[in-house]
Amino acid sequence: MKKNKTIKNSITMLILFLSIIGFAQNEKSNTVSLEVFYTKIQSQKNPQVIDARGPEEFALNHIIGSINFNSQSADYNKQIAKLDQSKPVFIYSIGAGRSVQLEKELLKIGFSEAYTLEGGIANWIGGGKPFFANSKSKLTLAEYKKIISENNDVLVDIGSKYCGACKKVKPVLETIKAQYGDNLKIVEIDLEDNPQVIADLKTVKVFPTLILYKKGKIVFKKDGLGDLKNDVDVALASK
The missing domain is CATH 3.40.30.10 (Glutaredoxin)
Incomplete structure (x- = not known):
């Protein structure tokens, strides 16, 4: 009787452990390196690139071809409606906060793939990838x-x-x-x-x-x- 109870407890603990692992995996962000992010974008005919920063930041500099909105934007639903859920979405911000949040939102509502750029705009520009800037650098x-x-x-x-x-x-x-x-x-x-x-x-x-x-x-x-x-x-x- 004791042995059966011990086995039952062990099975319960195993199921709980696997559930926790599964939950952690679901919560894990699809944050990728610059080269992976860039390569995936290059593989798309019309890549869906989202700048999840604020409009002031976007106006100053951004990845060429990206659109600007995040989960707090007033026109969030309108911007979502313009995207193709069956194709990958590539998201970046100044850090990981807004981009990861948006990535998880898109996956939750049915987008097939969504990726966040590790290091955000700093990594993209710092890695020498093409970008738009509204003015020349003050320092050469x-x-x-x-x-x-x-x-x-x-x-x-x-x-x-x-x-x-x-x-x-x-x-x-x-x-x-x-x-x-x-x-x-x-x-x-x-x-x-x-x-x-x-x-x-x-x-x-x-x-x-x-x-x-x-x-x-x-x-x-x-x-x-x-x-x-x-x-x-x-x-x-x-x-």
Whole structure:
């Protein structure tokens, strides 16, 4: 009797475990790398590409041929009606929030395939893929290289004013500026004013990206904020 009860409990636990695994898999996002995302788009005759950022962001820069809406848009249903549910949909944003949310919504209502771009617009432009921008970069690659060559220590902050994580970098940079003053050159590059130099660097995959140079050589490159202050202190102390 005890043995049967133990077996029954084991089966119940196994079913529960499999259910949890299945639920987790269903919740998993179809977030793919830049190359996978780009290759899939290229395989489509008329790819359905959605920029899930806000209209102000879209107006400044976007993937050529993309349309702009997200799950919070007033014309959400109207935009959905224009799409072909039997064909793949490719979605990106500044990070993963709005694009993943929209991806899950589309799959839920019957779209056959939906993919989110890992790293969003930062990865696309930073990876050198074609994009639209409504103005030229204020900073050129040649000017960027000149700054690096003319200063012993340079900290570069690459991001966007629409990026939540990027905003957390700013107070840390102020602390670093106060500590090191003229001994450390700090360069802030934002997507809105400098998309082309971000593309030309061919090193940005996510916002924010932090790069520290010493005598023209990269000491560290960080994807995301991390412990920036400590990393700068350690690197500059190792002269």
